[in-house]
Amino acid sequence: MTDNILAAIARSVRTVLPEIGPDQVRQDRSLSDLGCNSVDRAEVVSLTMEDLGIDVPVNAFSGVTDIGTLADLLRAYA
Amino acid sequence: MTAAALPRFGIEALNVYAGLARITVPELLRGRGLDPGRQANLMMTSRSVGLPVEDPVTNAVNAARPVIAALTPGQRDSIELLVTSTESGLDLSKSVASYVHDYLGLSRNCRLLEVKQACYAATGAVQLAAGYLASGASPGARALIIATDVALTDERAEYAEPATGHGAAAILVGGQPTVLALDFGAFGAYSYETLDSARPTPEFDIADVDRSLFAYLDCLSGSFADYQSRVDGADFVRSFGYLVMHTPFAGLVKAAHRKLMREQGATAAADADFQRRLLPALAYPALVGNLCSGSVYLALASLLDQAEIEAPVRIGLYAYGSGCSSEFFSGIVGPGSAAAIRAMGIGARLAARRELSFAEYRSLLDVTRHCLVPEPDRVIDVTGYHEFLPDGGQHLVYTGSKQYHRRYEWR
Numbered sequence: 001m002t003d004n005i006l007a008a009i010a011r012s013v014r015t016v017l018p019e020i021g022p023d024q025v026r027q028d029r030s031l032s033d034l035g036c037n038s039v040d041r042a043e044v045v046s047l048t049m050e051d052l053g054i055d056v057p058v059n060a061f062s063g064v065t066d067i068g069t070l071a072d073l074l075r076a077y078a
Numbered sequence: 079m080t081a082a083a084l085p086r087f088g089i090e091a092l093n094v095y096a097g098l099a100r101i102t103v104p105e106l107l108r109g110r111g112l113d114p115g116r117q118a119n120l121m122m123t124s125r126s127v128g129l130p131v132e133d134p135v136t137n138a139v140n141a142a143r144p145v146i147a148a149l150t151p152g153q154r155d156s157i158e159l160l161v162t163s164t165e166s167g168l169d170l171s172k173s174v175a176s177y178v179h180d181y182l183g184l185s186r187n188c189r190l191l192e193v194k195q196a197c198y199a200a201t202g203a204v205q206l207a208a209g210y211l212a213s214g215a216s217p218g219a220r221a222l223i224i225a226t227d228v229a230l231t232d233e234r235a236e237y238a239e240p241a242t243g244h245g246a247a248a249i250l251v252g253g254q255p256t257v258l259a260l261d262f263g264a265f266g267a268y269s270y271e272t273l274d275s276a277r278p279t280p281e282f283d284i285a286d287v288d289r290s291l292f293a294y295l296d297c298l299s300g301s302f303a304d305y306q307s308r309v310d311g312a313d314f315v316r317s318f319g320y321l322v323m324h325t326p327f328a329g330l331v332k333a334a335h336r337k338l339m340r341e342q343g344a345t346a347a348a349d350a351d352f353q354r355r356l357l358p359a360l361a362y363p364a365l366v367g368n369l370c371s372g373s374v375y376l377a378l379a380s381l382l383d384q385a386e387i388e389a390p391v392r393i394g395l396y397a398y399g400s401g402c403s404s405e406f407f408s409g410i411v412g413p414g415s416a417a418a419i420r421a422m423g424i425g426a427r428l429a430a431r432r433e434l435s436f437a438e439y440r441s442l443l444d445v446t447r448h449c450l451v452p453e454p455d456r457v458i459d460v461t462g463y464h465e466f467l468p469d470g471g472q473h474l475v476y477t478g479s480k481q482y483h484r485r486y487e488w489r
Contacts, residue, residue, distance in 0.1 A: 037119050038237070039333045042291040046337055058272045058293045058402075 005052065005071045005078065012047035016040045027068030045070070054078050084262040085212035088255025088409055089204070090220065091148065093422045094376050095141035096245035096366045097126035098466040100431040101439045103240045109436030110233055112240075120237065121328030121360065125367035126244040127434055128228050130445040131463045131475040134166040134246075135177040135484065138226035139474045141372075142248035144422055145222075146182050155185040156252075159207055159221035162192045163200035163371045165277055166227045166450055168484065178224060181474055181486060196275065197324055198399025200225035200249065200371035205407070207251045208260055220252035225372030230283055230447050238285050241327040243367030247375035256418045258378065258409040261392070264312075266305030268297045269403035276400065280450035290400055291330055297404035298323075298334050298396055299341060305406045315344050318408065319391035321355050322377045324398045325363035331356060334396075358384035365428050371399060382419040387411060432466055454482050460489065 010025040013034060020034055031041045049056060054077045064070045102124045107114050117123075128137075146154055160182075162174040173192035193199045200223055207221035226246035231239045274290035277283050306312045323331045335356055339348040362380035363369075369376045374397045381393070390412035398404040434442070457478040467473050467489050477485045 037116065038287045038291055039119060039329050041288055042295055042330075043333050043337070045292060046295055047340075050340070058270075058274070058289060058296055061289065061292065 005074050006067070008048050008051045009044070009067060009071060009074075012044045012051060015047055016043050025067060027071065028066060030066045048074065052078055086255065086259055087208040087212050087251065087253055087262070088260040089249055089257040090252045090254050091145045091250040091418060092247065092257045092375060092379060093141050093145050094245065094247045094362070094369070094372065094379050094424050095137055096243065096369065096376070096428060096431070097128055097132065097137075098431055098468075099127040099129060099434050099442070100124045100365070101127055101434045101436070105436050106240045106439065109440070110239065112237065116237055119329045120241055121332065122241055122364050122367065124365050125240055125242060126431065127439055127442060128244040128446045128449070129442060129463050129466055130449075130458055131460050131477070132228070132244075133449055133476045133484070134162070134164050134168060134174050134226045134228055135181070135486065136474045136476050137228065137244070137246035138162055138174060138178045138224040138248070139181045141226070141246035142178070142182055142222060142224055143472065143474075145248050145250050146184075153220070154183070155187075156218055156220045157184055157188060157222050157250075158216055158219040159189045159191070159210070160184060161203040161207065161221065161223045163194070163203050163223060163225045164192065164227055165194060165196055165370055167192065167194065168450065169452070169482075174226060177484060177486070184222075195403050196399035196401050197326075197368070197370045197373060198397050198403045198405065200247070201374060201397035201405050201407070202403070204249055204251055205265065205405070211251065211253065212262065218253070220250060223249045223251060225249070225370060225375065227370040227372070228446065228449050229367075230277070230281060230450070232443060232447060235283065235285055238287065241367050243369045243373070245366065245369055245372065247369060247372030247379075249375055255409075257382070257415045258393075258411055260407065260409045261309075264305065264309045265405055265407040266301040266303065266308060267403070267405050268300030268304055272402050274400045274402060280452070281447060290326075293400070293402045294324075294326070294330060294398045295334050295337055297398050297402060298338060298406070301396065301404045301406040302338065305408075314338050314342050314394070315347070315351070317392060318355070318394035320358065320381055320385060320393045321396070322359045322374060322381055322393055323356070323396040324374045325360060325377050326368045326373070328360040328364050331360060362424065362428065371397070379419050379422075379424050382411060382416045383425055385416075387413055387416050389413070430468070452482065453479060455480055460487070464489075
């Protein structure tokens with residue numbers, strides 16, 4: 001399950017920033033580390049939720065610090 | 079009720095005042111030591127800057143005065159509701175509208191109110207006013223809604239600082255909607271509690287950038303879905319000739335448009351569609367910054383000044399206010415709308431704003447960021463700012479406070 005979600009995040013990152021390699025999207029890194037600005041981050045999260053067909057409330061994102069915690073949150077709503 | 083019988087109300091006149099000074103975005107990024115490469119993401123070239131002789135009252139009055147001056151005495155007296163929409167309130171009880179009512183010389187037979195819901199509130203007031211006027215309770219009445227704010231942002235806001243504007247939009251609502259005829263009953267609302275941005279004290283803005291951008295995008299989808307549920311056949315791609323959105327910075331509007339196009343299965347057309355339907359509405363916001371609840375009306379003025387509108391066309395509008403509340407609505411504009419906006423000379427006034435160096439900007443900010451702090455007595459030396467003021471003696475300035483009573487003069 002985690003792999004599916006990480007794969008969806010990686011697809012979204014590479015849609016927004018095509019120059020990012022697939023192996024760069026790791027759980028211990030943040031979207032900012034990968035060069036995403038504020039608009040990019042919002043787009044990555046929106047795209048991933050659309051991809052997975054899930055809807056996560058805005059307030060639920062407060063504990064997200066890196067791609068691992070983002071994946072954990074998305075998994076909780078999948 | 080047939081379509082022909084729907085009440086026809088909307089915006090009769092619109093003017094935007096965006097201050098007397100500006101700083102370019104590269105100069106501000108340089109002064110703060112921020113990455114100049116981020117300007118492309120912001121899609122902004124300059125922003126308006128407030129002066130110590132300006133406050134939410136002067137901004138409101140300076141935006142509305144040309145609108146009122148164009149009315150006959152009878153039309154002016156038909157304004158039976160004055161609403162100021164602001165997140166820059168000056169008092170917990172007394173409204174900004176109470177001062178504005180006086181300096182605009184409006185009738186005493188007029189309701190005064192102040193509303194607040196971050197960058198959404200003016201649109202809520204416009205819709206409530208249009209609905210009230212359509213009720214027929216007071217035939218021939220008009221309402222004046224003024225979105226007015228000042229900026230408190232400093233270096234703590236990082237990349238939001240160059241995107242924050244200063245000024246006001248004055249919106250006259252009535253039954254002769256020359257600027258925008260609202261589609262009666264065509265709206266969609268979407269609201270829920272979140273703390274994405276707020277002004278918990280008179281000197282500090284909270285800005286959770288990620289949460290705010292995400293909520294803005296989420297609410298566009300949510301409010302448009304509600305619009306679709308009320309309007310048969312509504313289609314984001316085909317129903318609107320142009321789009322006008324609340325513009326914290328143009329880069330976010332571009333992302334929001336791309337998201338909606340994707341949701342409609344029109345990703346491939348997104349870039350060309352953005353250029354055609356949205357770019358005209360982004361020209362003034364890129365020169366001014368975020369005007370809070372006046373932002374969507376600055377974008378509307380931009381569209382009407384920039385696009386060549388040769389025939390009546392339906393436009394879609396999106397207002398979003400942190401906290402959060404949002405609305406997608408629509409209306410008809412035409413050649414007369416563009417002529418009415420052109421007569422206000424907004425573009426020429428934006429070009430006439432005095433350009434500041436970073437050092438000048440920072441010294442002004444030392445004073446203006448305390449603008450909303452309640453002080454019983456304050457004296458502002460107006461003579462220090464004469465070089466900023468336009469000629470003609472028709473510009474309202476803040477001169478200070480005495481026992482909390484704010485004082486203003488025409489200069």
